[in-house]
Amino acid sequence: MSKLKLASYWAAACGGCDVAILDINEKIIDLANVADIVFWPLAVDFKYADVEAYADGYIDVCLFHGAIRNSEGEHIAKLLRQKSKVLVAFGSCAIAGGIPGLANFKRRDDILDRVYIQSDSTQNPERVFPVTRYQVLEGELELPEFYKEVKCLADVVDVDYFMPGCPPTATQVWAVIQVIASGNLPPKGAFVGCSNKTMCDECEREKTEKKVKKFYRPHEIMVDPKKCLLEQGLTCMGPVTRAGCGNQCTSANLPCRGCYGPVDGVIDQGAKYISALASVVDADTPEEADRIISEIVDPAGTFYRYGLPGSLLRRAK
């Protein structure tokens, strides 16, 4: 069997997904035995022109990280879709917008103003903003269009598989590469490198009846390292988050922030979490319920931390 042709690309991303691939450590040698890299800006010097020259379907598997923030991201997503047999939305950003998706709580013009005018390190008295076309003496320069909102990969192209996590853990990355190399591909649309249970199902903290009288911020309490974080009044997203990360945050006494997204069948992780909270708040009166819930700081930015563009809300108006 000939070697797989593998591509990895980032749109609006941080590179952490690429590093998660490198975090398979010495198994990268085994990867080289089964796959040739044909495009991977983080690690290898291929250009967009090289990808454009490939025949359609030339790439066997493309791992696409990052959200679609601008016209370049969308253009490259479409190019890689055309050139790839299998396209994987790899990581929270590609699947649901991820951290860059928090920008959908803000207006486009306010983001540009904050970055290019108000930021302390910027001196821009002429109020120059990026433009898509700019004439210089020698010719015309182009920049991508900064979209009004962040999109998910599946909003702009057909996606074959989804691999969640911010980033996906290295052990899951390696497991998925082995599955791909074996040729035994799961059904189209499957979530891979994860479980379909919730974080709570795999969490070993002691759980009793959840009765929350007060929600705390981390500095307001000493966290009991053995007990359920939600029962202690921390807004842990474990009840509504797909397992697969190895419970890294909760193991470090940090409440889950939901980076693996919801389990199959749940279309809005934040709404599901609001429903979960409603069942754990221990209030005797509506006024007390209001008080307890109102103590949660930044509920929208917490419940939709990694998935606002992929949620039912998509964006603030």
Add this chain to the structure above:
Amino acid sequence: MKRITIDPITRLEGHGRIEIFLDDSGAVENCYFQIPELRGFEKFCEGRPAEEVPQIVSRICGV
């Protein structure tokens, strides 16, 4: 005038493009470095609780 486009620049975190313009003799007339990527952490960190910010801004660069 000849134009050389290096797109993308590679083996670093982030997006970049370099446009080089050569004169008729082949010498570099001018060179432009462009960053076609903006996410806007400066803005979307506003309103987030201070204790959450380290986890958010660690996604500026994961390399």
